Amino acid sequence: MAENENIAARLLDSNRQRCPDKAAYLCGDDVLTHQALAADAARLANLLRGRGIGPGDRVLIALPDSFAAVKAFLGAMLLSACPVPVNTLLGRDDFAFVLADSAAAALITTEDSPAMQAAKDAPDLVCALPCGPDGPWGLASFSAEFEAQAPHSSAPGFMLYSSGSTGRPKGVPHAQADLLEPTRGWGEGVLGVREDDILFSASKLSFAYGLMSSVSLPLWAGATAVLLPGKPGPDELFAAIGRHRPTLFFCVPTLYDMLLRCYEPGQANSDLSSLRLCYSAGEALPERLCRQWAQATGVEILDGIGSTEAFNLFVSNRPGQVRCGTSGQLVPGFEARIVDETGAELPDGQPGDLHVRGTGTCRAYWNRPEKTVETMLPDGWLVTGDVYVRENGVYSHQGRSDDMLKVGAYFVSPVQVEEALRAHPAVLDCAVAALNVEGLVRPCAHVVLQPGFAAGPQLSAQLLRFARQALPPQQCPVRVCFVDDLPKTATGKVQRFRLRQG
Template sequence: MSAPVNVAAWLLARNLERSPAKAAYLCGDDILTHAALVADAARFANLLRARGLGPGDRVVLVLPDSFAAVKAFLGAMLLAAAPVPVSAQLAQADYAFILEDCGAKALVTWEDSSAALAARGSATVSCVLACSLHGPWGLADHPSEFEAVPPPEDLPGFMLYSSGSTGRPKGVVHRQEDLLVPAAGWGGEVLGVSGADVIFSASKLSFAYGLASSLGLTLVAGATAVLLPGKPGPYELFATLSRHRPTLFFCVPTLYNMMLRAYEPGAADMDIASLRLCFSAGEALPEGLCREWMRATGVEILDGIGSTEAMNVFICNRPGQVRCGASGVVVPGYEARLVDDAGAPVPGGTPGNLHVRGVGIATGYWSRPEKTREAMLPDGWLATGDVCVREGGVFSHRGRSDDMLKVGAHWVSPVQVEEGVRTHPAVLDCAVAGGAVEGLVRPCAHVVLRPDFEAGPGLATEILRHARHALPPQMCPVRVLFHDDLPKTPTGKVQRFRLRQLNGGEGIAHGQEC
């Protein structure tokens, strides 16, 4: 595939030519055809230009998965501005940080959102567009034709924010054409995505996994995608699957787990007979969950590893050859290697740091030259931070080389959870490490109490409740363990690897046993 001049223009024109009246997106009762998408993306580009936006300007999108989100993303790209889709679930302070960090010039969101409030204090945001699920007010007043701007090479094409180990998210900078890469090896050769497919991703457009499937795979193949604006709980997901009858379902292990608990074969609102494949990414799919999903539903589930930096899945299982418990083999277009901490290759069967190389890897982190040097190595390799073993070409995930946790497919920095827990008045010190509950990684809080407080079930409950108010769901600890002190290095750094061994093992979990 040769690189088009403006990727959004190329994708839109291609679908307008082959199937203008076909549904590009489905959302609730509404249908957005390719022709309507072309017109509204152009209107969006005209609107942004009228508001003073131009090439390279960062346009932060804080929107539920909706027609508005797709129109805004493509509209910004037509102008060669850089869309920055951000989760709609963050706190005002997080939006304030991201708006400032990327030097956002425009914000597209719904009226009175936390992001809109954050933008009021921004020194850079000059344009805030309030949107419904269909687009910003007054969009129809703008012309439906727009001459796409060629994207300048030295400016970001689009950006996604990914959590960092210190708790501050990093902007991952991609070129426009990186959006097309998932449709080649992963979408084309592995999944066989075609125009006949209907794609549904539980992962939102603000995540690389959701953006790659709902936008990249869908528009390159000329397929149709289903968008779910609300929170994807198990019953909402089944209802969407029954109603829109997708052929491909992209989801994450935590939700597959909850769906299996809710599944009642034969129930009218749980009809999943339309599915030809399920895909799992975001965190490792436990072996038992993989087997049970296939037994209960009869639909194959393919586990894979990808990243925001790769904007793609680079290792995954193959249809007809699923190995539950393994991440799979290298996706066409990528190379993968496992190395020790000194960078030397490790022998087969030995855990090593996973590096991948291929087309479409991020050019760097926005304004983070040091982090960029650590992850994007000079010879084109990306240090993923994942630890894997390889046996006969098949990779299996073994964890992380840093303290980061993957919970419900979200990156969680223990530092942020610790900060939240420490705001409880009884907590003197806290360290957070991952522990397995129901086969999936969850944050567990190891707490040292202030002298006047006594460890016990009541206080553990109080700390859990406090955390639920202070932190987003994926960061909430599911276990509180009390300690007299925390294991630390001579320099005072918490040894989280030692705490991981304690989770669910020794220690006083939730007070005493009954």
């Protein structure tokens, strides 16, 4: 790959030549061919240039998963501007922050979006383009030919905002070439993505997991991807799978759990027969759910871990070699180490902070030098913030480093306690956080109940007894708090820090 090659042009031109009339994207009843995608991406680049947008300028894209979102992302890249896909569920204040933080020169969004309202006060904004499902208004009037601009090595090729678990979102810039990094070790070496695959991701294009599985992998392979706007639940996901017959499905544990609860073997509304592989990322997949899904559906789930900063999966299970309860082995192209609080490497069997290193990782956060120093080490190691144990090359997630509890002389992972409690029939969801008991840290379980169960002292005592039967003493919660919902980020990660008491 040439250092200054325009990656969007490479992907679009390759597929336009080898399979112009093949579906690149499916959305509801609509089909977008590779030829049409290439033409409209060029039109989008011409539109942006006509509005005064140039190489290096940030183009904020606040759109539901749709043909328009993909065209906007690739069109901005053709111009060597920097597309910045963001979550459509953000509020006006968050949009205002991201617009200002990224110094966005252009905004592409729906007319009624809070982002359009926030744009009125965005100091650097040159243009705000209202958009429908197929692209910005007036797109068809622009030329379908565009000479791609070579990216500049000092300018970001695209940028995502990581929700993290605390504070304001962080801009994570990547070079254009990083868009193709997931296609090698993960897409080819682990998943074996083929030209005849149909990929469907429940994770959205504004998140690294969704962008990789809906743009990087299918366009690299000349495959087809399914797009589903909105925030789908089990019924919508089952319907999309039944309609489009995907072969690869990318989802998160929370949704897999909901799908499993609604799954009806042999019924048309639960037909998963097209799937050859399911993938899970975003948070650790509970061992129970991994096994139950495979037993019920006959399709295994591969669990793995990646990050926005890596724009890749760096540890993953392999097809036919799934070890439920683990994240699997290193993805080709990555190396890893597990270290203690001093940075010293730890041997197998001892939990510690996971650091990874590989090509395509972000080298600095956008406008966050203090966070860059903490996370991106000078020798190329990336501090993931995850606690892991390694045994014979297999990595098992123990929780986030900032969520771990020190109970007596033991480190306690909230994940392990939560998994044990979710096995109780009354528990729909739960999160474990620190509770200060006379100056000592103890686990406290915050529980969302299944319909039909009543919160109260009797059920609380029952759950505590249930935990004591399944867990070592130091992991057992000392209190149960019943809650209606758990605080979560936009990507569905539980914000345990909001539940800490004392």
